[in-house]
Amino acid sequence: xxxxxxxxxxxxxxxxxxxxxxxxxxxxxxxxxxxxxxxxxxxxxxxxxxxxxxxxxxxxxxxxxxxxxxxxxxxxxxxxxxxxxxxxxxxxxxxxxxxxxxxxxxxxxxxxxxxxxxxxxxxxxxxxxxxxxxxxxxxxxxxxxxxxxxxxxxxxxxxxxxxxxxxxxxxxxxxxxxxxxxxxxxxxxxxxxx
Amino acid sequence: xxxxxxxxxxxxxxxxxxxxxxxxxxxxxxxxxxxxxxxxxxxxxxxxxxxxxxxxxxxxxxxxxxxxxxxxxxxxxxxxxxxxxxxxxxxxxxxxxxxxxxxxxxxxxxxxxxxxxxxxxxxxxxxxxxxxxxxxxxxxxxxxxxxxxxxxxxxxxxxxxxxxxxxxxxxxxxxxxxxxxxxxxxxxxxxxxx
Amino acid sequence: xxxxxxxxxxxxxxxxxxxxxxxxxxxxxxxxxxxxxxxxxxxxxxxxxxxxxxxxxxxxxxxxxxxxxxxxxxxxxxxxxxxxxxxxxxxxxxxxxxxxxxxxxxxxxxxxxxxxxxxxxxxxxxxxxxxxxxxxxxxxxxxxxxxxxxxxxxxxxxxxxxxxxxxxxxxxxxxxxxxxxxxxxxxxxxxxxx
Amino acid sequence: xxxxxxxxxxxxxxxxxxxxxxxxxxxxxxxxxxxxxxxxxxxxxxxxxxxxxxxxxxxxxxxxxxxxxxxxxxxxxxxxxxxxxxxxxxxxxxxxxxxxxxxxxxxxxxxxxxxxxxxxxxxxxxxxxxxxxxxxxxxxxxxxxxxxxxxxxxxxxxxxxxxxxxxxxxxxxxxxxxxxxxxxxxxxxxxxxx
DNA sequence: CATGAATGAGGATTCATTCAT
DNA sequence: AATGAATGAATCCTCATTCAT
Numbered sequence: 087x088x089x090x091x092x093x094x095x096x097x098x099x100x101x102x103x104x105x106x107x108x109x110x111x112x113x114x115x116x117x118x119x120x121x122x123x124x125x126x127x128x129x130x131x132x133x134x135x136x137x138x139x140x141x142x143x144x145x146x147x148x149x150x151x152x153x154x155x156x157x158x159x160x161x162x163x164x165x166x167x168x169x170x171x172x173x174x175x176x177x178x179x180x181x182x183x184x185x186x187x188x189x190x191x192x193x194x195x196x197x198x199x200x201x202x203x204x205x206x207x208x209x210x211x212x213x214x215x216x217x218x219x220x221x222x223x224x225x226x227x228x229x230x231x232x233x234x235x236x237x238x239x240x241x242x243x244x245x246x247x248x249x250x251x252x253x254x255x256x257x258x259x260x261x262x263x264x265x266x267x268x269x270x271x272x273x274x275x276x277x278x279x280x
Numbered sequence: 281x282x283x284x285x286x287x288x289x290x291x292x293x294x295x296x297x298x299x300x301x302x303x304x305x306x307x308x309x310x311x312x313x314x315x316x317x318x319x320x321x322x323x324x325x326x327x328x329x330x331x332x333x334x335x336x337x338x339x340x341x342x343x344x345x346x347x348x349x350x351x352x353x354x355x356x357x358x359x360x361x362x363x364x365x366x367x368x369x370x371x372x373x374x375x376x377x378x379x380x381x382x383x384x385x386x387x388x389x390x391x392x393x394x395x396x397x398x399x400x401x402x403x404x405x406x407x408x409x410x411x412x413x414x415x416x417x418x419x420x421x422x423x424x425x426x427x428x429x430x431x432x433x434x435x436x437x438x439x440x441x442x443x444x445x446x447x448x449x450x451x452x453x454x455x456x457x458x459x460x461x462x463x464x465x466x467x468x469x470x471x472x473x474x
Numbered sequence: 475x476x477x478x479x480x481x482x483x484x485x486x487x488x489x490x491x492x493x494x495x496x497x498x499x500x501x502x503x504x505x506x507x508x509x510x511x512x513x514x515x516x517x518x519x520x521x522x523x524x525x526x527x528x529x530x531x532x533x534x535x536x537x538x539x540x541x542x543x544x545x546x547x548x549x550x551x552x553x554x555x556x557x558x559x560x561x562x563x564x565x566x567x568x569x570x571x572x573x574x575x576x577x578x579x580x581x582x583x584x585x586x587x588x589x590x591x592x593x594x595x596x597x598x599x600x601x602x603x604x605x606x607x608x609x610x611x612x613x614x615x616x617x618x619x620x621x622x623x624x625x626x627x628x629x630x631x632x633x634x635x636x637x638x639x640x641x642x643x644x645x646x647x648x649x650x651x652x653x654x655x656x657x658x659x660x661x662x663x664x665x666x667x668x
Numbered sequence: 669x670x671x672x673x674x675x676x677x678x679x680x681x682x683x684x685x686x687x688x689x690x691x692x693x694x695x696x697x698x699x700x701x702x703x704x705x706x707x708x709x710x711x712x713x714x715x716x717x718x719x720x721x722x723x724x725x726x727x728x729x730x731x732x733x734x735x736x737x738x739x740x741x742x743x744x745x746x747x748x749x750x751x752x753x754x755x756x757x758x759x760x761x762x763x764x765x766x767x768x769x770x771x772x773x774x775x776x777x778x779x780x781x782x783x784x785x786x787x788x789x790x791x792x793x794x795x796x797x798x799x800x801x802x803x804x805x806x807x808x809x810x811x812x813x814x815x816x817x818x819x820x821x822x823x824x825x826x827x828x829x830x831x832x833x834x835x836x837x838x839x840x841x842x843x844x845x846x847x848x849x850x851x852x853x854x855x856x857x858x859x860x861x862x
Numbered sequence: 863c864a865t866g867a868a869t870g871a872g873g874a875t876t877c878a879t880t881c882a883t
Numbered sequence: 884a885a886t887g888a889a890t891g892a893a894t895c896c897t898c899a900t901t902c903a904t
Contacts, residue, residue, distance in 0.1 A: 089884095105386040106300060110877055121886040123880075132878060187385040191378050192299040227457055231440055235458060238436025242428045263421055264429060271465030283867090304894060315869045317897075326895070493774040494688060498898055509865040511901080520899060575773040579766050580687040615845055619828055623846060626824025630816045651809055652817060659853030671888090692873055703890045705876075714874065869901080876894070883886080 090128045092118040094139045102181035106188045133194065140189055143182055144206045150175040151209060161222035162269060168213065169240060169265045176244040183241065210237065223272055232272055239268050284322045286312045288333045296375035300382045327388070334383055337376055338400045344369040345403060355416035356463060362407065363434060363459045370438040377438060404431065417466055426466055433462050478516045480506040482527045490569035494576045524582055531570055532594050538563040539597060549610035550657060556601065557628060557653045564632040571629065598625065611660055620660055627656050672710045674700045676721045684763035688770045715776070722771055725764055726788050732757040733791060743804035744851060750795065751822060751847045758826040765826060792819065805854055814854055821850050 087095070096118035100109035111132055115122040129135040154167050176183045189195055210233035217223035223232065243264045281289070290312035294303035305326060309316040323329040344365050349358055370377040383389055404427035411417035417426065437458045475483070484506035488497035499520055503510040517523040538559050543552055564571045577583055598621035605611035611620065631652045669677070678700035682691035693714060697704040711717040732753050737746055758765040771777055792815035799805035805814065825846045 103387075105388075108387065111879080112877070115887090122878090123887065124885055126879070127884065184385045187381055188300070191381045193302060194299075224461070227461070231437075231458065234436045234440050235433055235461070238432045238439075239429055242432025243425075245432075246425055246428050264425065267418070267421070267429070267465045270469070271461045275464065305896080306894075309870095316895090317870065318868055320896070321867065491775075493776075496775065499900080500898070503866090510899090511866065512864055514900070515863065572773045575769055576688070579769045581690060582687075612849065615849070619825075619846065622824045622828050623821055623849070626820045626827075627817055630820025631813075633820075634813055634816050652813065655806070655809070655817070655853045658857065659849045663852065693875080694873075697891095704874090705891065706889055708875070709888065865902105865904080867901105867903095869899105871898100873897075874895090877892095878890100880888105880890080881886105882888095 089118075089120060089124070091142075093120065093125055093128060093135070094142055097135060097139055098143075098181045098185055101188065102184050106192065136189070136194055139185070140194070143185060144204075147172075147175065147182065148205050148209050151206075151213075155213075157216060161217040161220055162273070164213075165217070165269060166265060169236075169268075172237070172240045173244060173247070176241065177247055180248065183244065207233070217272075222274055224275055227272075236268060236272065239264070283312075283314060283318070285336075287314065287319055287322060287329070288336055291329060291333055292337075292375045292379055295382065296378050299378075300386060330383070330388055333379070334388070337379060338398070341366075341369065341376065342399050342403050345400075345407075349407075351410060355411040355414055356467070358407075359411070359463060360459060363430075363462075366431075366434045367438060367441070370435070371441055374442065377435065381435075401427065411466075416468055418469055421466075430462060430466065433458070477506075477508060477512070479530075481508065481513055481516060481523070482530055485523060485527055486531075486569045486573055489576065490572050494580060521582065524577070527573070528577055528582070531573060532592075535560075535563065535570065536593050536597050539594075539601075543601075545604060549605040549608055550661070552601075553605070553657060554653060557624075557656075560625070560628045561632060561635070564629065565635055568636065571632065595621070605660075610662055612663055615660075624656060624660065627652070671700075671702060671706070673724075675702065675707055675710060675717070676724055679717060679721055680725075680763045680767055683770065684766050687766075688774060718771070718776055721767070722776070725767060726786075729754075729757065729764065730787050730791050733788075733795075737795075739798060743799040743802055744855070746795075747799070747851060748847060751818075751850075754819075754822045755826060755829070758823070759829050762830065765823065769823075789815065799854075804856055806857055809854075818850060818854065821846070 093114060097109055097114050100113055100117060111125060112122055114135075115125060118125075125135065129138060150171050151168060153171050155164055157164070159167075207230070211229045214223065214229035214232040214236075217232075218225060218227075218229060246264075287308060291303055291308050294307055294311060305316055305319060308329075309319060312319075319329065323332060345362060347365050348361050351358070353361075401424070405423045408417065408423035408426040408430075411426075412419060412421075412423060440458075481502060485497055485502050488501055488505060499513060500510055502523075503513060506513075513523065517526060539556060541559050542555050545552070547555075595618070599617045602611065602617035602620040602624075605620075606613060606615075606617060634652075675696060679691055679696050682695055682699060693704055693707060696717075697707060700707075707717065711720060733750055735753050736749050739746070741749075789812070793811045796805065796811035796814040796818075799814075800807060800809075800811060828846075
């Protein structure tokens with residue numbers, strides 16, 4: 087791993103373990119085994135380090151999301167693969183999610199950024215647009231809405247897995263059901279609803 | 281409003297506008313019109329202020345959630361009231377949502393807290409247990425799972441409303457549909473599905 | 475005990491246990507069971523409280539020193555009584571000595587105070603002047619010098635008693651010798667010295 | 669002088685002039701011509717600065733004590749050299765004495781420290797053990813006791829010199845006598861006394 | 863007399879950033 | 884490129900003192 091990545095990974099670990107607060111540059115330096123001054127060769131400022139880390143993680147997330155995807159497959163299959171890719175990513179390494187949640191609710195994340203081209207939102211929009219166009223998903227709901235909703239539910243199910251995992255003696259079958267429930271919610275609905 | 285609440289509200293506003301960073305005690309003092317030292321009469325430390333603010337907001341959230349609830353009503357009606365109460369709460373005053381998102385992903389929120397008696401989780405568990413017991417919700421899914429899932433989706437739909445609201449020129453009808461979609465996902469299912 | 479004394483005693487205890495630093499007025503208030511404001515009815519300021527405490531303790535020390543003294547007795551007897559009175563006082567309650575040592579080496583204690591009438595130094599000067607005049611003590615040494623020397627040695631022997639007391643398995647006979655050694659040093663010397 | 673020593677010396681000066689109070693880090697910084705933050709490169713905290721200063725001074729004191737010492741000399745000569753070394757050290761630079769007096773009577777100095785290996789006490793114990801073994805000092809008194817006693821008396825005579833020095837118009841001869849008096853107290857005694 | 867909430871200047875400490883080496 | 888000592892503004896917190904009740 088090159089120095090720049092080492093610095094970003096150290097920052098990420100620090101944020102996972104000690105929050106956005108607990109990652110002073112001095113500690114980033116120590117944890118990535120470089121001198122404090124060296125960080126400033128790779129990043130103009132701490133803000134820039136955080137911003138680059140954000141983009142680095144977005145790329146990682148998109149990569150994970152589309153692993154094994156194939157637009158020739160039935161959309162339910164594609165949806166399930168997406169779902170499990172994301173869950174795996176978030177469960178295996180909590181740091182990504184934790185970073186993102188803090189990032190989105192911090193002043194680093196401005197409204198402009200949201201509006202601007204965003205790899206991750208673009209990918210999701212396209213993905214769900216495919217499902218709508220192929221007639222396998224509900225029509226009449228914008229893909230942006232579907233994507234935010236689905237992603238929110240994935241994150242929630244990650245929380246369930248992580249926090250309650252052992253404590254609640256929850257059988258895996260139940261947890262697996264969540265994806266089905268969500269699929270039932272977004273799939274093409276037969277006709278009238280109660 | 282008493283001084284303690286004034287301090288908490290000032291902190292909350294600061295966190296909304298400038299994130300978990302960006303609320304130095306000096307600014308909390310200024311925004312709540314008390315001297316810096318006064319804060320320490322009411323809170324032992326900044327950490328304690330944050331923790332008390334959390335509990336204060338949880339109480340507010342539970343209050344909002346159960347507004348107009350009545351266990352004699354059909355569960356779909358109760359669900360829709362709950363849904364709209366929550367959305368109203370989170371959309372009208374973004375500060376609660378922003379605080380919570382940051383809080384849950386910060387070191388303030390420990391695993392123990394999750395496990396410990398938690399007003400909000402208790403309320404939600406009881407609520408969804410009612411729906412399961414009355415046969416109006418899917419059986420075979422634990423109420424804890426339903427509550428985390430539903431709440432996660434509410435938060436997501438709040439994000440849609442807030443961030444994309446104007447930009448996307450999204451008609452209100454579509455947004456209203458989300459609750460229906462979720463209801464379709466959690467309601468008693470007719471029979472077997474693939 | 476009246477309120478004023480209660481405040482002074484609380485201050486003294488605090489200084490013994492936590493040093494000159496660790497006695498904020500708030501804690502003095504708590505430990506003496508009065509409100510913070512009340513202290514300012516009895517003392518103009520913290521400085522004044524410390525100064526009054528000093529004078530209060532000086533009086534206590536003089537009282538202890540002259541307990542059982544009688545200028546008709548042989549001076550060696552008077553000296554031994556004095557010695558044991560002081561040791562008892564300092565060993566039984568370390569706070570007096572600890573306060574004094576810190577006081578003397580703090581800015582509270584000015585050179586003027588040293589020069590000014592000082593009950594305790596006066597008492598000691600008079601005491602040793604008696605010994606010189608009666609021919610039982612060395613001549614040619616000013617009583618001021620004798621008194622500071624003797625008192626310093628008492629304090630040292632208190633330190634021995636307190637710190638090393640148990641640890642060193644020191645027989646009481648040896649400790650008792652110190653007064654004898656000092657007496658040998660200050661008593662009228664026979665004639666030529668080596 | 670390196671920066672670490674400059675900081676310690678500035679602290680010492682401040683304590684001499686304004687007591688253990690009266691040396692805020694900001695002033696230590698100013699007096700040692702470094703930035704406030706720099707102090708924390710060399711010392712973890714103010715407490716650690718004080719503790720290191722203590723050890724630094726103990727080393728200085730031991731150095732001074734053994735200056736010109738030679739175990740081939742008669743013990744009286746060694747004793748007199750020791751005495752005058754110490755007096756010189758304490759009188760020439762009052763800061764060491766003032767620091768020590770405050771340090772020993774503050775919570776910085778714990779019982780454990782007293783018990784623990786202590787350069788200074790070790791040196792004194794060895795010194796007086798030599799005198800006892802060579803038969804030039806009283807037997808039957810532990811060297812620890814002799815050392816505490818003698819040192820206490822030196823400190824007292826320093827106080828005499830400093831506080832009363834000019835005021836009392838005390839001839840140097842008298843002051844010089846103190847060492848003789850103490851020597852008379854601790855030297856091998858001719859025979860039994862009442 | 864007594865209270866204790868309120869004050870705000872001052873103290874210890876942190877931390878992003880710079881710069882001589 | 885890399886270092887890490889140095890900086891000093893900013894932060895959290897303390898505490899002597901006041902004053903309305």
